[in-house]
Amino acid sequence: MRNERPIIALDFATKEQVLEFLKGFDGSLFLKVGMELFYQEGPELVREINRLGHDIFLDLKLHDIPNTVESAMRGIAKLNVAMVNVHAAGGLEMMRAAKRGLKGSDTQLIAVTQLTSTSEEGMQKEQLIPVSLEESVVHYARLADDAGLDGVVCSVHEAEAIGDACGEEFLRVTPGIRPSQVSADDQKRVATPAEASRQGSTHIVVGRAITKASNPKDSYQQIRAEWSGQ
Template sequence: MLTSFDSIPARDRVIVALDCDAWEAIALADKLQGHAQWLKIGMTLYYAEGPAIVKMFKRRGFNVFLDLKFHDIPHQVEGAARSAAASGADMITMHTVGGIPMMEAAQRGAAAGAAEWGGEVPATLGITVLTSMDAATLAATGVTRPLPEQVAALAAQAKQAGISGVVASPQEASVLREILGPDGFIVTPGVRPAGAALGDQSRVATPAQAFANGASHIVVGRPITEAADPVAAFEAIAAELA
């Protein structure tokens, strides 16, 4: 299925995950400037540095994926989404298991925060099943349906709630593309170049496979950030995608 993202070069849809401290993150960003378009700020970095780190990377010309995975009552998530959007984030995340009213509240908060920031409303993404989880781990939480069915069901709820899309394993991207249509964001972590270590990821694919499966964006962390030459590692992925 063709998507509305296909006109954007694949290299500009690779998100580099900066899951490290601020000094290392800034050094990596300086190296990647002019190469990578997107950076991911997760809990490790954001909880240490707060909104200032988002604003810093925005000033340097990056798009920022702020991955804080909101999960609370709708009132709290609406406020969190508003604050995240007001920092300038271009993507924000929440857990779909929080339910449709919570996701709707996040969308309202994101719109309000964007108005404060003076920019576009960020893409609002629902976490389906974490890519570190396998079927046994999911079952141990009390979920009785098979993992792919759980992912599909949660993605359908995200669509019903009116958020932009989902975060899911690249292995589920093709099914999710059918559910979300050509305009839905499907952001896939758990992406590893061929031969790279899996780390704590269970459901993985190569960058090319992830896009072929229907991902709109891919998230790559340690294969780039822990490489001896992060720019060369990023460019190798970009060359594969080209």
């Protein structure tokens, strides 16, 4: 289930910036559209990216009562995105409702475990979760698996443990990917593409290391080669 294309996080505020960025690339890309961009530009941007032949991870992190999430997913199903996510903290019934909302579509559904900006100390103090960060993440992964989801968002550092718990076919989508020379910014649990490859990630998400690079296409190719072990 490993995807050889790094997912590029479109860290832009407008459709015009996105389309200008995409002019520098050839072939089909896997692109992440997050909340900032989606709330500015809406579903039409997703449709336009689809028309250009790219795959989309719609990173909206839905977290609400089951009926609301199911209804929202019925709308998302019409957008024909490759992947969408919810928060595992919403619980088993919410995740099952999200899955029902996508019925009949090919969209993969994954769940956020713990954000890569969350430290173990922060999780224990702010969320009152007394176990280790890895235990919390693996627990959420098992819950997502029980709900019938395709995988989870996690850090590289938990990917191997999730594979052991949920099977190698279970998706482990890992943000916080930084080439060694790039700053970690606001993320605490980061890794290089090579580390992600070794530790069992099935997908990697890379943003500023590509979008803010002086030559984004070259940066993308370098990261892809490191991810692929070339």
